Amino acid sequence: MKKLSFNVNGIRRNTLTKDNELLLDLLRERLGVKSVKAACWRGECGLCTVLFDGKPVKSCLVLAVEAEGREITTAEGLAEGERLSDIQDAFVKYGASQCGFCTPAFVLTCHYIIESGKAKTEKEALELLNGLICRCGTYNQIREALASLLSGK
């Protein structure tokens, strides 16, 4: 067991972790951060994505101990109280979710794309969404939601 101290959505969390615990399990099962979804467990579907010091990582491929001193952001951390973030608003406006299971991962990754300014074109932005799977197939609506913020509409 190791002592672990890190931030989740700006709140300091102090806990004990087993050396072999995955960040995914710690967040979802022990800290109750349920927007982090467990699906493929092998880094292929991207639905356990969280922002690790602001950058997307797949929490099924990260050890909990690696989060020591770091800042983790999940979908719960994007809204300010009742006020949704821009990308959350856009997802609502464009109907960019169906069952909703993949939505937190897509919202977080879109948030990162917009905030980081890494994509200069819509094509580049869409390439950054590679690696996330929506089993319902709402990709078009997600593209529209993301594009609406890139073009500043």
Place this chain on the structure above:
Amino acid sequence: MSFGSPYFTLPEFTYLRARRIEEVLQLLEEKGEDARLLAGGVGLISFMKERLVSPSIVIDIKGIEELRGIKLEGSKISIGACTTLQEISENELIRKEIPALHQASGEAADIAIRGRATIGGNVCEAIPWVDMPVALLALDADIHLLSRRGERMLKVGNFLKGMLETDLRQNELVTKFTVPTPKRRSIFRKYAKGSEFAIASISICVDGEVRVVYGSVAPTPVRCKEVEQIIEREGISESSIRKASKVARESVECMDDVLASSAYRKHIVGILTASALKEIQR
């Protein structure tokens, strides 16, 4: 890789965070096979889930500053083993001087993986379908290995032995890769669905010796001497491109696996050869 269903938990191990290279070398010497190095974790954590490896000690080396970063060393560009693929793809020196490495790192997997996966891990796992080793082979890159007993350096092509097999010794740490320059006339291209493993990839370098390497077609990246000879002899022209594409299709041995059949891979190899040569000509 055609893995079965993974376990949901990892085997038990002790996690250690290393701060100095010397510390890592000492642990490797003492623990041997019981110790595994953790950098980006993409490979190691997947392998542990599959119980392909069950180390008793996991040594996290990504915090060791000397193992990171990209710099010019004389006429070579050196890349620390723990440099992430994202860092490589965003580096100005690499973008300008080694286009093949810029492309291979920037198009690998997806953004969440690129931000974690390191060049050292990408090569040491020896997974047949990954991109970096293909470019490194075309670039004639060297891998630098360090142990308590000394240092050695070998060509990436000689380091990779087969599927999940390398020449890495149990007491060794990969410190860096070096690429001799100039390598401006180099390219990496692949055929893949989204962020999936490539069905086939190609990397060509025509600065100095011509090197043409194919990836994802065999357990390790393979050079194609027949295509290299055509380019050496005739340069890059419309007719040599046509010839090279046909020869590549005929002479590159391609494997059958869950991603694609051998025949389909050969078809893609021909197309990649023509399009990569056309692009490098510009």
